[in-house]
Each structure stands twice: as C-alpha cells, then as structure tokens.
Amino acid sequence: MTRNPLVGELPFPEAARRELSREQLRRNLRSATHTIRDKRARMVAEVPDWEELRVAGSAIKADVLARLPELLTRFEAAATAAGARVHWARDAAEACAIVTRLVRETGTDEVVKVKSMATQEIGLNEALEAAGITALETDLAELIVQLADDTPSHILVPAIHYNRSEIRDIFRERMAGTDPDLTDDPRALAEAARRYLRERFLSAKVAVSGANFAVADTGTLVVLESEGNGRMCLTLPETLISVVGIEKLVPTFADLEVFLQLLPRSSTGERMNPYTSMWTGVTSGDGPQDVHIVLVDNGRTATLADEVGRQALHCIRCSACLNVCPVYERVGGHAYGSVYPGPIGAVLTPQLTGVAANRSLPFASTLCGACFDVCPVRIDIPQVLVHLRQQAVDERRGHPSAERTAMRAATWIMSAGRRYTRVLRIARRATRPLAALLRRRTVRRLPWPLSAWTAERDAPLPAGESFRDWWARSREGS
Template identity: 55%
Template sequence: MSGTALDPTTAATFPMAARGLMGDTQLRKNVKHATDVIQAKRARVVGEMPDWQELRESGRRLREHTMRYLDAYLEEFERNFTARGGVVHWAADAEEARRIVVGLVKASGSNEVIKIKSMTTEEIQLNKALEAAGIRPYETDLAELIIQLGHDQPSHIVVPALHKNRQQIREIFKREMNLPDLGGTPQDLADAARLFLREKFLKVKTGVSGANFLIAETGGVCVVESEGNGRMCLTLPETLITIAGIDKVVPRLKDLEVLLQVLPRSATGERMNPYNSIWNGVDPARNDGPRAFHVVLMDNARTSVLADAEGRQTLNCIRCGACQNACPVYRQTGGHAYGSVYAGPIGAILTPQLQEMKFAQTLPYASSLCGACYEVCPVKINIPEVLIHLRNKVVVQGGPFKAEALAMRAMAMIFRSERRFRAAQRLGRIAETPLVREDGQGEGWIGWLPGLLGGWTQVRDLREMPKQTFREWFEAREASGNAGGER
C-alpha cells in the first residue's frame, strides 16, 4: 500500500487512482464488508429514533448558525478556555499549525507524544513534521496504529484501516511488534495493541489530539471515541495539545444534545460510543488531567470555503463517515483513490475546496449523484448540490476551448432550437450507421464507440437509434386523426 502521504497536490486523478486500486480484489472485499456492516448497524439504531429527521434538521440549523456567527463563537471559546487555564493559538495554515505544535512539544520537554486519532493532524501531515523535528509520535487508536505500523494511509474518516483484514493486520503486528506467535483473532490483535501501548500511556508526558467539538459557552473540549485510548491521551500526560479546525466550535453545551445523538449513530452505528469526554481547561486543584493545555485553532482554507455561499455547507460536517459507507463509488474504490485523508463524498467536496480549487479537480466528478450521501448525512449537507457547484467551478476554470466544453456548447445549441434538435436526431441515425451491428435476435446494437464515449462500450452495448422518434410518431398520429382512439 502507498507509504507516501495522501497529498491532494501530488495525487493522481481520481479515475487513474481508482483504476489502480480496483485491481486489488482483497481491498475491495474488505471495504465492502466493512461498509456493509456499518451501514446495517447504522440503519438499526437510526430506525430506533422516531425523531431522527427532527434531529437532522436541528443539526443542520445548528451548524449553519455556528458558521454564520463563527467569529463571535471562536472569541467566546478563546475567552472561556483561557479563563480556565488553557492557551489558545491561531494558525492560518497547515505550515503554521505544524510549527506551533512542534514548538509546544519541544517546550514540554518531551521527544515523544501519544496521539488520539485526528483527521486534522492527518490533514496537515503532522507526524512527518514531528519526526523531522526528532519527536516520535505514537498513534494510539487501534486503526491508526495499524496504519502507522503498516506504513499505510488512512482510507476512512472513522475506521481508517477498514481496507485491511485480520490476516493483513496480524502480519503487520507480528513484524512491527516482534510477536512471531501472535494469534489471528480480532481479540488477539486488540490485546497485542493494549500491551504495546500500555507503557506509553502511563509514561509519555505529552499528548496530541484533535477535537470533535469546542464549546464556546464553557471553553470546553469534547472528544468522542471508543477504545479509551483517547481518554488516556487527554487525561494522563502533563501537557495536552489539541488541534482543531475553526469549524469545530459549537455555541452551547446544550447543543451537544443534538450532536451527541446524531454522531455516534451515524458514525459507528452505536447508540452512544463507549467514551465521550467533555472537559474544561486544566484542573490542578483536583489533580485531574494535564497541567498544560493548548488548543490550536486552525484555518487552513476553511475561511475560503466559508466565503462560498454554496460550498460553505461543507463546513457543517461533523466527520461521521456515514456518507463514505453509503457511497457506491467509495464502496468500489476505498478511500485511497481520493488522494486525500478526506475520502468519499465529503472528501470529494471538502478536498478541492481546502485546496482552493487548485488541485483535486477530478474529485467533484467522482460521484454518480445518487444522493445516498445526502440521505444519511446527520446534518443534511446536500453533497450532490455542492458537487455540481464545484463541477461548475472546474468547468469555468478549464476555459471554453476544451473538447468537452466545445461538445457541451454544441449540444446546448442543438437543444435551443426545435429545428436543430430534429435535424440532430436524423443526423444521429445516419452517423451511427457504420457502428451498428445486428445481434442474434436481429436487433441493431453498437459495441464500440470512439473517444471518451468508449468508456461506455467497455462493458456495455448501446441499442441503435429507432427509425422513428417519439415526436415523429405523435405527429403522424395526430395528422391521421387517430389520437384518442389509437391503440
């Protein structure tokens, strides 16, 4: 698997990357199995909620509201977090965020850190920067540990190693943990991870995390997790550094009553994930948690997404991954094809926008617009709508003289006139003639098309055009006075 980081600025186009990955039948089997299981679990626990649609609507409105008043809420968070002994840092981009974190780790006097799974740290490729500064990061989430030890890349927001099966994970652990006799059940593998990390949790002095939510009202931070590795990282170290996109703020503690209902059910298909931690600053009086707590508020192009009236709903995402599990495209290719740590439908809209449309322009087209993502989104992000919006940006960027643009304009010209449309229908019948062959039943079919259209005939035939269009039939019938009585 690719050891190089998922970097949208250097990644292959989606169709090219997908072509490569789709040859990996084991990967596709693993992805399909995992997404099938999560979808079934999600459907069960969502079905239990008679007010699911009301929760989704409140979730959407709450997130929209937060983005609308984002400056006020970030300042409120900063004020309250600082009042509780925390330190806030602001980072305009990934580079600045990395520099701040590396500086804070060094200042904490540690040359190793324990990490909670965080998509934001993946987004900014923090581990590479830490290693370059001589700091060893230990990923503690089981899936992230599998990825780190396997020199692999995450392929899913919530279950980043879902593209690996137990045999593959066993091989990684045997090799990297030096456990030649390791058993092969998921329990064996989880036990090995427990032993491997136990000492780190108890001894490493600095932790790095992301955040699910920053609570403006209290200056609190909320982290949602399953294994307890998150609790270890945010409770036991002396110093905790949390990196969060500016989009992670929520106005009031009470708002978690919406988000903590929709997130677990959407993400892992659980009524509630095993552990949620909500805490505020530092608490030396009770000896509870780290003595130093830093939050890095990172922009990294989120404000440019916010400035786009149609694209900004992308920022409402709470990173549940439900759209990935539901997406028929993701389910075929897995996550690496998207060339970004944000894969699937949300990645297809988030990645190009975070790249300010300079890279990843094939991602908005990596969708059949089937709408399954929108249907499961717990905050009702209309992903197909944003995909179409971004396609328009790509088209405008590409200029008017690309072959596709010329063809599309020609088609539009035809559709703008009845006369031209009729002529095109007639012409089409003539033009296709050399391509049409008869099948066993004597019907005409096309089995090969030129150029871009050849994608169609790779695995599909195309029926020849009928001798008479519908409008010709209808008009002939009207002319013969047959309307109404014709059978």
C-alpha cells in the same frame, strides 16, 4: 518535502483504476461498509425524531458558521480563563510549527496521539518526525496504519482496507515485542496492541489530540471514542495539545445534546459511544496541567465564503456517507488522494485546497444521493458536487476543451426545435446502414470518446423512427 495530505499523486479516475484491481481490498471494503451501514440503519430507525435531530444539527451548524468570528473569540476567552493557552494557525504549516515548538518546550521527543482528522489533515506526524519527535498513534486502527507505513483510507476506520490476517502480519513484523505466534483472533490482536500501548501511555509526557466539538460558552473541548485509549492520552500526560478546526464550535453546552445523539448512531452505529471525554482548561491536581488549543483555519475561511459550498463545514466526521457510497465501496479511501475520502471528501477537500488542486474529485460521484440521505447534519452533497463541477469547468473557460465544445454544440442544437428534429433524423439515417448490417440495434465498439462507454457495455443505435416523427405521422397526418 512530504506530500500534501489533501492532494493525491494521481487524478481520481486513475487512482480508482489502480485500487479497483486489488481484489482483496474490494472484498474487505464491501464487507466492512455493509456491516457498518446496516448497523447505522438499525440504530437510526429506532429514533422517532431522527429527522428533527438532523434539522436541529444542521441549524446549529448554520448558526455557528453565520457568527463564527464572535463564537471563536468567546471560545478563546472562556478557554483562556479556564487556564488553557489558545493558539491560532492560518494553515497547516503554521499549525505544525506551533505544535512542534510546544513539544520542544517540554523537552521530550515523544508524544502519544488521540485519533484526530485535523492532525492528519495538517500532516502533523510527518512534521514532528522531521523535527526529531516521534508521534505514536494510539487508536488501534491508526496504529495499524502507522505501523504499516500506510495512510488512512476511512475517516472513522482508517484501517478498513485491511482484514484481520493482514493486521496480524503487520503486528508480527512491525510491532516491537509481539508474540511470533500471534493469531488473527480479534481479541488476541486487541490484547497485543493494548500491551504495546500501555507502557507508552504510562511514560508519555505529552499528548496530542483533536476535538469533535468545542463549546464557545465554556471553552470546553469534547472527544468521542470507542477504545478508551483516547482517554488515557487525555488524562495521563502532563501536557495536552489539541488541534481543532475552527468549524468545530457549538455555541452552548446544551447544543451537545443534539450532536451526542447524531454522531454515535451515524458513525459506529451505536446508541452511545463508550467514551466521551470533556475538559475545560486546567483542573488543578487532576489531568494535564499544561493545556494548549491550536485553532486551525487551513482553507475553512475560504470555504465559508462560498454560499453553496459552506455547508460542507457542517460535517462532524461521522463517515456515514462513506459507508453508503457505491463509489467509495468499490475504490476505498486511497483513490481520493486526501485524508478526507468518500462523498464528504469530494466536497470538502477541493474547497480546502482550492478546486484547481483537486479538479477530478467533484466528478467522483454518480450523484446517486445516498450520502445526503444519511448525513446527520443534512449536507446536500450532490448539490455541492455539481456546484464544484461548475467551478472546475469555469476556471478552465480560457482553455480549449473538446468537452466544452460538445456541450455547447448540444445546447446549440437543442435550442431550436427544428434544428433538433433535423439532427435526430441525421443521426437515425447515418446509423441505418449499420443497423441493417448488424441486424440489431446494439454495437459493441464505438470510436473515442465513446469507446469509454463500449469498454464496459454495448451501446444502442437510434430507433427506426424517432418519437416526434411517429407523432407527426400518426397524429398530425403530415
């Protein structure tokens, strides 16, 4: 049994601690996230109606979610009429089984892949491998990760945790036919990968892709990419199988106008991405003649049922929130244990799996709000995080918890002015001898659970006189 691509082996705090100790990783991440973040900021600043675009993007997505069943049927009818075959998958296992069967029916045991989050989410490569089918990632960064036998650490830049000398080493050791004298010049690296991939594009019988958008009116699928490798996969093989989350719909072709502006500027910091491929079923004599679309739920309907949480389904996988997140910047994607890392991962993953399987993720944020500010479809990530924290707490209500006891005690104390005043006095008196002894109002070590605080920082002691005591003494003559 391979591991669930949405559930990590360790809770976030422990996985984060492991990742924090990798100095090279932190340097790579800092440099990469800051570069993309700055590019994005420049590209967004030059669009005068950016805020209106965000509002429009959010409104279109909200509309799609409000009438998803109707739009899905419309999409199925349009795609089928255009010659595609539409398949429905309730979960990852069903989706993998469908794709595996479709590949087997073609008689091949090799597929080329377009970069796709949906196929990562369902663990398709592992499922195909178990069935004796080799899946080759053709996106440069996905290829690096696949060669290294690693997992992606970023939605858009899956190999963000490697720098170029590490990538050169991976190519030299693991990519067949690589020149042993390969340098770490980015052009040389890209050329080496290009040569390796080119032969496989020409011989591939089957391609597997995802889709950035699916147009309900026309049955069209859309893929945005930078390298052109995706276009190779989408046009050369005889069979094309696309795995698409059911929330990827837009109602009409004209709605793409909004997203084709929002997505490139938010994700790669470009005005327009180099390659946008669109296809509608089968075109006789041009491109794949055997076209399949696998529509995947995998937790999306459950997410849709949550009034606050459903906005996470607006996500267009741009990863702008990852690039501005101070937590992601320090720990990288692997700490989240899911193919969806960073702020969006912390709200999407626990909803797709159910909060019980990812209890620590909603707490993996300081609620600083930088993610909400950059989100092109206005997902209020901090609001959803707090909402999911409530779910994480609520479903443990039957179990004893020191934290809940402390929270309840705090509320009890603070629910009566007198009680609160008395507790402030006790806190001050109890710590007065310590303050006198130390001759200062900071301490370097506190007992558990506050030892987690003093591990990294000194802690203050209560002031000599609380504000309310000062007020009473100086204003009310008591």
